[in-house]
Amino acid sequence: MSSTTFGSVSFNSGWLRKHGTLSSNSRQCDGSLLRVRASVASSPQSLRSTKEKIDASEKSVRIGVLGASGYTGAEVVRLLANHPHFGITTMTADRKAGQPIGSVFPHLMTQDLPAMVAIKDADFSNVDAVFCCLPHGTTQEIIKSLPKQLKIVDLSADFRLSNINEYEEWYGLPHKAPELQKEAVYGLTEVLRGKIRNARLVANPGCYPTSIQLPLVPLIKAGLIELRNIIIDAKSGVSGAGRGAKEANLYTEVSEGLHSYGITKHRHVPEIEQGLSDASHSKVTVSFTPHLMPMSRGMQSTIYVEMAPGVTTDDLYLELLSAYKDEVFVRLLERGVVPHTRHVRGSNYCFMNVFEDRIPGRAIIISVIDNLVKGASGQALQNLNLMMGFPENMGLDYQPLFP
Known part of the structure; x- marks a missing residue:
């Protein structure tokens, strides 16, 4: 079968004709090989449409990110960009409500994401799981108010200590959701993955x-x-x-x-x-x-x-x-x-x-x-993968950045 070359990459010409990506500048050589200029092979719009179709069909788990304007929230957003099944449908940031994520973190501006909203205005009817990236001391009451069917990974310290008296001693606040503390599973993935797999609420460890x-x-x-x-x-x-x-x-x-x-x-x-x-x-x-x-x-x-x-x-x-x-x-x-x-x-x-x-x-x-990754958002994604029945490395195979 004939193929088309984009730079060093070859595509089957039958596939290209089917998807309407052959340009008028294409020409056939030796009856089989079509060489197409990369700049005219397909329009940005056609590429964008293909991507949107893939996202809609494959990202079956709807994610909420609470506290998206902080470092751990932004890191969750970055990591989820390449996850094949997790798609962000809700993001909150009270002080940045109404703004797109790109206005707060320009390195994320290329992502097609919903605008951030105040947490009181968040709609959880289209959310299956939540990453809670809020400050310590503010998370317990918020998580207590969330719909009970949601899977939750909390990146704050609010559910890490099983003894609520110890929490009050070290954080200076009485625990506001002691009934949820009994349910929370500590999320050190490699040590406690059996419990994490069956949990609804996971307390992500500190760095x-x-x-x-x-x-x-x-x-x-x-x-x-x-x-x-x-x-x-x-x-x-x-x-x-x-x-x-x-x-x-x-x-x-x-x-x-x-x-x-x-x-x-x-x-x-x-x-x-x-x-x-x-x-x-x-x-x-x-x-x-x-x-x-x-x-x-x-x-x-x-x-x-x-x-x-x-x-x-x-x-x-x-x-x-x-x-x-x-x-x-x-x-x-x-x-x-x-x-x-x-x-x-x-x-x-x-x-x-x-x-x-x-x-x-x-x-x-x-x-x-x-x-920010294994010490926070990466381990959180590793845990949610387990909780949702996916391989725990899904969306996390980023190689270290050096230099």
Whole structure:
């Protein structure tokens, strides 16, 4: 059969005639090959119509994004652009109500999306599932008011802590939806996917807890490290602090320096300790200090642990290799290779490795993620894929952006 070439790409000429894309400038060579100028092969309108038909027929799950004007909301929108089954039908942003997403985030202006509305005006009759990207402390009552049939992934901290008294202690507010807290499933995908698959409401983990629990949970479950003296030195890009206008996030405040914050009282501490305690079936307390780095995105957790008697770093390495050998997004690097945040930027990957400390009996674990993807919106999409019965990597096979 004859074919048509667009640059280096060939198409069957019968298909082209059927779809009306052959131009008058096309000519036949040797009776079989048609060469068509790329600029006249098909009009933008015809391409747009084809795309719209594909979107309408294939995107069967209607998505609402609450809080689309924040960093995690924008990242959800970016990731969903290439999802074959999830299509956005509703977006909310109270302060940006009535505006298109492109006016708030110009990098998203090419997407054909509904204008953002105030959450009180949102219509959930054409929504099947929701990503809730609202600030901590505002989410509980909103989720409580949503239609009960919706699948929900909440990216705030409002449902991460199973103990509502602990939530009030660390966040300074009484829990406003204790009945929903009982229903919520913690969404650390690689660890709890069985529960996530059957959940209606998933509490998406925080970025620091994700980077910390992924390497530590398998080691604790295997009894390879002591539960005492776990020290975590973690560093995040500035996007982890959110998009709100804050003096501490000004360029002159964060550039050319390193900023420690939340010392001994960061709100991710109880979430980290909850996950590690669940893995060990006993109380685990950690020393955790976060730092703000002068970069837009990225996160590294450097974790210092004491190994159980007779255990070596080779044992830790082999346990992590066994735990994650079949995982798409968690990668244990070759021995001796240091993980770097720039190697996971823009992706849903977590890279990790184990190193022997100079102090006998201790090991150093380094774990890196993109705080906005695996640490937030990417893991949220991974979870909703599971909840809706799709492969969990669907729409997430973005390769890291480098340099």
